[in-house]
Each structure stands twice: as C-alpha cells, then as structure tokens.
Amino acid sequence: MSKSSRNAIRFLARRMTVDPTGKGIARPVVRIAEGGVAVGVALIIMSLAIVQGFQRDVRELVVGFGAHLRVVAADQGRAQGTDRVAWADVDTAALRAVQGVEHVQAFAQRPAILETGEEVDGVVVKGLGPDADPEFLGRALRAGVLPKWTPEGTAMELLVSEIQARALGLDLGQRVRLLLADARGELRPRVFTVVGLYETGLQEFDGEFVFCALHHLQELSGWGIKARIRVSDALVGDVPGLREIDVVATGGQDRLRYTWTGTDWRGSGPHALLGQGSAQVVVSDGGETVPDTAWVTWDASGERPEVRLAGGSSGRYVGGFELRVKDYDALWTISDSVFFAVPYDLDVRSVVDDHPEMFQWLAMLDLNVELIIGLMVLIAILNMASALLLLMLERTRSIGLLKAVGMADGPLMGVFVRLAVRILLRGLAWGNALGFGLALLQRETGWIALDARSYYLSTVPIEIDLARIATVELGILIVCALAMVLPARYISRLDPVESLRFD
DSSP states (O other): OOHHHHHHHHHHHHHTTOOTTSOSSHHHHHHHHHHHHHHHHHHHHHHHHHHHHHHHHHHHHHHHHSOSEEEEETTTTSTTOOOOEEGGGOOHHHHHHSTTEEEEEEEEEEEEEEEETTEEEEEEEEEEOTTOOOHHHHHHEEEEOOOOOSTTOOOOEEEEEHHHHHHHTOOTTOEEEEEEEOTTSOEEEEEEEEEEEEOOSOHHHHTTEEEEEHHHHHHHHTOSOEEEEEEOSSOOSSSTTOEEEEEEEEOOSSSOEEEEESSOOOSSOOEEEOSSEEEEEEEESSSSSOOEEEEEEEOTTOOOOEEEEOOOSGGGEESEEEEEESOGGGHHHHHHHHHTTSOTTEEEEEHHHHOHHHHHHHHHHHHHHHHHHHHHHHHHHHHHHHHHHHHHHHTHHHHHHHHHTTOOHHHHHHHHHHHHHHHHHHHHHHHHHHHHHHHHHHHHHOOSBOOHHHHSOSBOOOOOOHHHHHHHHHHHHHHHHHHTHHHHGGGGGOOHHHHHHOO
8 A cells, every 4th residue: 555545544534524614423322332442441450450460469369378479298198198398308599599499488287276264266376487478477467476486485475367366255364275286296385475466358368277386386396306414303213312303204206215324324214414524315217307416414422413405306397488479470380499409208399288278269360360351352342343333324425435535445344443443542542541540559558448258358459560461451442443454344335326315
C-alpha cells in the first residue's frame, strides 16, 4: 500500500466521526464505545492487581509460618523414620551461597498439647534459634514481646496466637503446661510462660502454631543423649567415707554403651568411689547418635565428689533448615540447586509440597482472572462491532460515493478498522488512567477493607505487574482489531448505486 493510500485511509477514518450538522450519531457512538473499552480495561487492571496482590500476601503468610524451602530428613514423617537433622551434616554456608537464597535458619517442630487448668488444645510447637528472621512474627505481634531465641536464656517463654488465647483464656504472663512427645513417643511436660500474642489473619495456622526458643525444643525432643552422674546421698558400706555413683542416661537409638577412662569401671554403675581419683564416661549408642560426656572427681575424704556434665548432645540436632528465596518464581530452580548442596539422606521440600491445597486454591484464582479478561474482551468486541455497524449505517451514502469514484473494498475496510483501532487506543488510555488510579489509591490508602476472618487479609491487596498488564492489553488490542475485520466486511456487500439512494 502506497503512502498516499495510507494518508487517505488516515484522513477518511478521522472524518468519519465528524458530524457538521450535529444531528448524527457518529460522535456519541464513538464516545460510548471508548467508554466501554475504558471500563473493561480498568476492570482487567484491577482484577489482575487484586488477584496478584492476594496471591502474594496469602503466600507470604503461609511462607512466614515455614519457609519457601525446607531441608529435612528424607524419611521424615514415615514409619520408623527420623525427624532430626545433625548440624554437622549440613553446610549452611553452602546453602547461603546458592544463588537466589536470601536467608537460612535452623528450626524444630513438634506436636504438643497445650494445657491450662481444665482447658486443653492440640498445637504445633515451633522452635527458632538466634539465626531466625524476626520480621514475620514481629509484624504479627499484637501484645507482649517475642521469646528470646538465644540459648543463653533459660526462661521458658512461649508465643501464642490471639485465637488460642481467647479459646483457652490465656493472658500475658500466664503459666501454661506443654506436653510434648519426644523421639520415643513419651510425653514430656514442661511449664512455659506466655510472653507474647500474635495474629496473622490466617486462622488455620494461627490456631495451630505456638513458638518457643529452639534449644528448649531440642532438649524436649530427646534427639540426643544426655548423661548425668548420680551420687548416693548417704555413705555406704563399712569403709569410711565410701560413696557410690552411677550414670543416668537418656536418649539414643539403641542400647546405650558406657566407655570409661581413668578407671576400669564398666557399665552405668553403681561404682564405688575408693581413695582419690577422677573418671570420664562417654555414653553412646553405637554411632546412631552423637555421644555425651560426663566427668567426676573425688577424694578419700568422703565429701561429695565434683561432677561436670557436657549438657547432652540434643543441641547437635535440629528439625531441619528453612530457606527463604528472593524470587518465588525461581523457586523450583533454586530447589534443584539446594538439593545438590545437601547430603543424599536429606530431602528438600517446598512450601507448595507442604501445603498443596492452599496453593491449588491460590492457583485457581488465575482462572477467575482469565474468565474476567475473556468476558471483557468479548464485551469489547461486541461493543466495537456495534459501533462500527452503526457508523457504517450512518455513512452508507459516503461509502457508496467512495466506491462509485473507484475506491476498492480493501481500503474502505481499512478505514473502519483504523477507526476501530483509534477507539481502542483511546479506550485503553482512559482505562489505564482509571484502573491504575484506583489501584494506586487502594495500595496507598487501603480504603477498601476486608473481614480478615473470611479473607485472611484486613484490606484489599494490590500488586501492579506492569509487564503482565502490558501483555494483556497488547493481546486485547490485537484480538479486537482483528475481530473488527468481520463487521468491516459489510462494506463489500454494499452496492454503490443503492448506497447513493440510501436515506
């Protein structure tokens, strides 16, 4: 097509909407078509922004209770499996060096029973250490303080949700009892003090999780071996100053073994403390668990001997390691990289693996957006087709005159397709202004509120993905422009003679 032909099409498309008499319907029809496109585009922008914002915020809430990725024992959760990971088996520096990994932290997680007087509730206790990222729980904290995650703190501090506090009648400073099942399935009751209340809005998780320091959970889980030396309170036997000691050990995966140095003792005892001396005992279970050590020193006076304990080897184990990533869209690529950075007997689980039903539901929201986009495009096409047909009906005599002077059907169709594209572009411009304006207003002010008990969030979330919106709008422009070829074909059916007689 020559440049003069393109200029003629451009000129005619502009003149087709001009009505010198002021009695035609061309201009109102064009304005209505532009308004329809603008409203549709604004609705599409708001739908994309709201759904993506909702997916982002709910996903972050789920990730906040865990992580994007978890490194755990490969047989965790299976019969005869283990729920512990040895610190020495994982190179955390290598995990942090994986491209895309933002944060690495150790954790432990155990089922328990929360007991307050006559009220009981099943919970999941999660333990966090000094390397924990406090941002998520810090934002969710509603009263009190977070527990001290450092192992130097001996206080048994607990963070519970406001849902649990209301159900059990808890308040800050109240003492509660937790009954945790250790590695052998035995309940270990411990008394904790409620130091903080949190609320995220994700009620299924709020009603389930409580938080404490990692070192408490390590000890209560019974993952390691703990050796203690028990000294008899009274003197025994006929020898003056004679006392007896024995070793009380817990934990281990098999029959415990006692290896003494500095003496010829065998087994756990009791053993008589004769004369003066010292001994060291290493308690092991044949290599399945990190051993523990205890020392004892005594003299011939019969005074209580000096005992030193290593404190147990539970601190050498954790439930696993949690990894946060910088870009959720790269989750699977990062997961593969992490998998090759850990030993073969460890597994890498994503948040999608741990909560498939939640992410399936979030993925279904994309279908809603696709339906909205499809309906808006269909409405835009019908709106534009109606506008073009009305314009062609009003300009029938003009079309007949142009055909009579020799203008072909193709360029005439091009005139009305170009007119449709102009209407689309103006509608897109107004729709973008309206859609982005409403989205930015909601993002900055949060003026549309939600019931957090039903929607997990207190305000309508907004996430503006310019690349995705631009792609959708480009697709709308192309589809609608191509669709306008069909009504424009009406021109080829017009007879020039009959068109000139049309009134």
